[in-house]
Amino acid sequence: MELMVLLVVVRLGDNAYGVPISKELLILAEREVSLGSIYAALGRLESKGFVSSSLGEPTPERGGRAKQYFRVTNSGVQALKLTRVTLTRLWNDVPLLQ
Amino acid sequence: MxxxxxxxxxxxxxxxxxxxxxxxxxxxxxxxxxxxxxxxxxxxxxxxxxxxxxxxxxxxxxRRWYFFCYAITGAVTPYIFEYSNVLVRVWPFSSHWSDLPWPLSQFVLEMGLPAIAASMSLLVLSVGLLIEGSFRWAYLLRTFIITLILISAVHFSIDLFPWLLRPIPGDQHRKSLIVPGIFVVLLLGSTYLLAAWLGCPSIEHPHKRERQIAEPQ
Structure with a gap:
């Protein structure tokens, strides 16, 4: 879950907040994930230093609530690269899945 | 619109x-x-x-695991004292309360056990606060006072409902609740939890603080 959310944050760039993240997960992973789960995953990623967040302006269509934008950090990018290498290595060692 | x-x-x-x-x-x-x-x-x-x-x-x-440890300790300690008879050895007044002058005798009878249980639970809370780096003497004192106030309120408000009490065989001074013990433990635990919540204020999230600074009232 955290890996998927982190990848979606990278894909969305400057527009990474809850709503587009959930839409991207629905389209790409074909999974409807609750917004609470997404924020819980983002909270864990932020505590690990893989993403940073900033508040946007409150808007009327959101009932006066601000958006919380997320951005991947350098250590987040490094973690993604490392995970990709590890996963590729693991996939390669499973002959049935070749 | x-x-x-x-x-x-x-x-x-x-x-x-x-x-x-x-x-x-x-x-x-x-x-x-x-x-x-x-x-x-x-x-x-x-x-x-x-x-x-x-x-x-x-x-x-x-996040607040130590509040729950405080509540569990506070809810369970009176039962441990009651069944193991430890209190008699630790605090001799518990069995000779009637020799004491009034109102001290009343306090020892009614609030002695809750006060000792709250003090012991406070040790657990102190350790939790120390581990989390949030230890303040003021938090402990406030939590202790709130705990005693809440327990007193619960303890004495039960007297308003005498049909909830039944006599304990062999003890003419005390009565026990007719509700199952688990409800009493839950009520006691909730009281301790509320006291810890009120006694140890939460630390605000940085975003909230930034917003309050950026948007003056």
């Missing part, structure tokens, strides 16, 4: 505000309202709120 269809259920919003994690409460609420107004039903909104509230409760338990 707004109508009932475009406004999410107000009780769900209230529940979300009070139960979801402080870290992402405002952003999550905004996202839910935005999605609800875009395409979703009230059932969807309620489902999302209940799920977020559950996650928020689990997050609270994880």
């Amino acid at each position: 707004t109508d009932k269809r475009s406004n999410p259920p107000s009780f769900a919003l209230w529940l979300l505000r009070h139960t979801a994690s402080d870290d992402w409460n405002e952003a999550l609420t905004g996202d839910l309202i935005e999605t609800f107004r875009d395409r979703q039903s009230r059932w969807w909104f309620w489902g999302q709120v209940l799920f977020a509230s559950t996650l928020g409760a689990l997050e609270t338990i994880r």
Whole structure:
């Protein structure tokens, strides 16, 4: 879950907040994930230093609530690269899945 | 222009505000309202709120684990004392309370055990606060006082409902509750939990502080 959310944050760039993240997960992973789960995953990623967040302006269509934008950090990018290498290595060692 | 269809259920919003994690409460609420107004039903909104509230409760338990340790210790200690008879050895007044002058005798009879249990539980809370780096003497003192006030309130308010009490065989001074012991433990634990919550104030999230600075009243 955290890996998927982190990848979606990278894909969305400057527009990474809850709503587009959930839409991207629905389209790409074909999974409807609750917004609470997404924020819980983002909270864990932020505590690990893989993403940073900033508040946007409150808007009327959101009932006066601000958006919380997320951005991947350098250590987040490094973690993604490392995970990709590890996963590729693991996939390669499973002959049935070749 | 707004109508009932475009406004999410107000009780769900209230529940979300009070139960979801402080870290992402405002952003999550905004996202839910935005999605609800875009395409979703009230059932969807309620489902999302209940799920977020559950996650928020689990997050609270994880963060404030020492409050729960305090509550468990406070709820269980009186029973340990009662059944193991440790109190008689630790505090001799417990069995000779009637020799003491009034109102000290009344205090020892009614509040001696809760006061000792609260003091022992406070040790658990102190260790938790030390581990989390939030130790303050003021927190401990405030929590102790609030605990005693709440326990006294619960203890003496039970006298308003005499049909809830039954005599203990062989003890003419004390009575026990007719409700199962587990309810008493839960009530006692909740009282300790509330006292810790009121006694040790929460640390605000940095985003909230930034917002308050940026948007003066």
